[in-house]
Each structure stands twice: as C-alpha cells, then as structure tokens.
Amino acid sequence: MPVIVLEARDFTSPIFLVRTWALLCSCTTFSLVASLELEEANHPPRTFWIFCMFTWCFFFSLTLSIHILSVIQFHSLLPVSWKNLTVSVAVLGALMNLSSSVVFCWLLLDHQHVRPRPVAAAVSSCLTVCAYISESIVLSTRTQEQRGYLSSTPGLLKLLQLWGGCQMVPLVVEVVRVAPDEARNWSTWVPGVSYGVCILTVVVTLVVILGDLVGRCLLPFDRLLAAFSLTGLMLYMIATVICFTKVLVLKQAKHSVPAELVIMETAICSMTLLAYTVDFAFSVKLLCDRSHM
Template identity: 45%
Template structure:
C-alpha cells in the first residue's frame, strides 16, 4: 500500500499541538533527569516512563501525519486515548514520586526542572484525553468511555503495586516480615493486573468479536473477582500499617512511606474496580 503524506495542516490541529507539547516536555524531563547522579530504581522507572511515552506519542503523531492507520493491526479509535491516559498517569506518578525518592541534598535545579516538565507533560496528556473525548461517538471507541479509562487506571495501579512489591523485596528486613497473607496478596495483585491488561489488549487488538465468551459478561466476571481480591489486598495493606511500630511512622523517609503509598494505591484501585463493576453490570442489564 503506498504511503500518502498528510498535509501540513494536520500538524496544526489541536490534537497534534498537544502531542508536540508532550514530546517536548517528555524529552526535557528525561534529559534533565539523565544528568543527575546517582541512579536509583525509581529514577530509572521515571526515565523509562518519559522515554517510552515520548516514543509512543511520536509514533502516533507520525501515523496521523502519514495517514496509514488502516494498515496498523490495532484499533485506532482506542489506541491514542489509551496511550494518552496511561501517559498522563505515568507522568503524574513520576512527578509525585521523583522528588520523594530523591535525597533532599540532591534536589538540584535539574531535578526540580525534571519534575516541572513531567507535570507539564501530564497536563498535555490530560488535554489530549479531553480533546479525544469531545469527538463524535463515531470517532472514539470503548477506551474513551469511563469503563475504558478505568481499565487504564487499573493497569497503571497494577504496575505501581508491582513496583512497590519489588521495592519491599529489596528491604533488609523483608525475609522476617513476610507471611502467607503477604504472598497471597501479591498473587491477587498480579492476577488483577493481568485481567485488566488482557481486557485492554483485546480491545486495542479489535478482537472483541472473536472472544469465545460474551464480552460484557466476561467484564462483569473479571470485575467481580477483582473487587473480591482487592478487598483482601486492602485489608493486608491496612493491617500492615496498624502493626507498624510508632517510631516507624515517618513519611519523610521514602522507605518507611512505602506501606502508606501501597495502602492508598490499593484503596484507589479497589474503588476503580468497584465503579467499573457498576458500569459493567449496567451495560449488561441494558443489553439484556
């Protein structure tokens, strides 16, 4: 199929404008953070996020300009808003965590600049999500709906929980504090993450019609199971905080703040799955 170059006016559309801003701010945040020493796991995670979404945004902008959406084996109605919403969540997570996990004596102007650029990238991604949701129903897909955006948040929170789990595994007293409930909770987080990720990939791959089971009923089943599993996760996280020694409750220490961050993330994820379940049940009843 011949490649047809788009007109220059394609780059002057509001959507193209915010994507160019996303590229600029992602690049600036990555460049400023890359010059800081020493490296840490969360710093590498932030740099990966900025670089990864810079690449995805550039590819989407290029595809939109060259106009070969029809030869991409993905749902173009769902792909851009999925990337934009996930990019917004990753940028706001990096903006909040980057200053927290950097030592106070290392908060140089470059670190502050990287945080500011990450916040600006977040605002640009949110603007793109808003512009896509303003399009007509024929131009947007399932991921532009509230259940679709909740799926993106579930995948993001699942990534965050996995990162927090890996951080806890690196703590010196990890071995003596683990219990069967800890590992059972970790398995629940992974299972819920895989269910949400699988659902999102099915939608992005435009494979809903090839699903062997009714997709709306499958969503209800997944959401119901995820709500039950995340109730266990939330209870485990809250219990972990309640049994902490009083002298360990120090939020200015990133290591000691991990249980609180994990608990807040778990509760927000449980809320997201609960709201998603309500939407899924409503969709199933409307089609019945």
C-alpha cells in the same frame, strides 16, 4: 501504496500540537535525568528511579510512534483499533507520568542540596503530564463515532485499574529490596499475587479491545468483563484489608519496611478498589439491561 501526509492545516491542529508538546517535554525530562551525576542516579530507592525513567522513555516511544503514523496516515493499515489506542496512550500517559512526577519530586526531597538540573527535570515532567491531560481532553471532545470504548466511563475505569496495578509493581519490589525477609511473609506475597492476576486480566481486556477481537471471544464479552471486574474486586478487597492491617500496626511495633511505602500501597490499593467497584457496577447494569431487551 503511496504515502499520504497530513495537509498544512493539520500541523496546527490541537491534537498535533499537544502530542508535539508531550514529545518535547518527555524527551527533555529523561535527557536531564540521564545526565545527572552517578551518585544522584544511584540515590536510593533505586527501584523508583528506574520506574520513573522507564515511564518517561516508554510513553515517549509510544507517542512518537503514534505521532509518526498519524502524520503519514499509515495507521489505517494496522490491525488495531486506532481510536482506542490513542486514547489509552493519552490517559495512561497522563496517569503514569503523574506518578513519575510525584515520585521524582519525592526523591528530590531526600537531597540536602537540590541542584538546578533535577529541578528542571521535575518541572519538565509536570509539563509532560499537562500535555497528556490536554491530549486526553482533545480526544474526548471528538464525535461519538470517533471515540472508542476506552473513551467511555467503563473504559477509563479499566485504564485506571491498569495504572493502579502498575504502581504496585515498584512498591512490592522496593519492599522486597529493603526488607528481604518480607518476601516470605504471606502479607507481602498474597497482595503481590493479587496485583499480578489483576494486571493480567486488564491486559487481556485491553488486547481484545485494541485488536478488535471482541467478536472472536469464546465467551460473551460483556460477561467476560463482569467476571474480570468481580475477580479484581475480590482480590483488591483482600489486598486492601491486608494493607490497612499493616497501617494499623505501624505504631505498635517496629517494622523493617518504611512507613511511607506502606501508606503509598494502601492509598493506591484503595483507589484501585474503588475503580473495580464502580466498574463492576457498570458491568452488572449492562448485563441487566441486555437481559430485559
């Protein structure tokens, strides 16, 4: 089969330009951070530093693959839902790079003397966020036939749920690193298990959607989504209560876990709980509408 390449006018299309913008900025970001001196790269907390580097490199690789496949028009041969894949990478890229930008700037504030190279990396990371937001907007302006399920409100909520779960991974790891005794505390492993289960359910949902496997599900997909949403809602309610309990006792006793980690976990957990609540409401409404048909 001959390889088909985009026409000349397609290289000036908005989607091509914003993806190129995202690639250039993300490549600049992790290149600058990788070239920092060893003492800066090992500056604690190292867990968040690794999280930032992984995010920049991972989404650079995904965007580069999508960019190449779009140029040679090879994506039609892949067994994936291309419209859902592109919007999921754009939205998750915007959310994850936003988190990395905030965390990286927070790490820079711990330095007494901030050098130009880390500042340039922070600016480049913020520009990467703008590029992914622009790509999300461009994809959302397409016609209804060109937009997938993940472009809808329930689909975006599932991407937000995955983002919230991914933020919890470095937070829990950092808590265990800073305070190893907390790993045996029920208030640490119970939310950790809840986050892991919710991440698994969202990943299963995305695999089914991206692989166009809805028709092959053993259970009705809408009921499966409602069950996953209810499970995530209940688990995040438990985790949120535990997080707020940790916040309330911060001033009453001395803790080995830094207060900023507890506050960050509580804020992200609350936002993810809100996403699950709205998503469950959409799932119930969909089930009710179909039962009256």
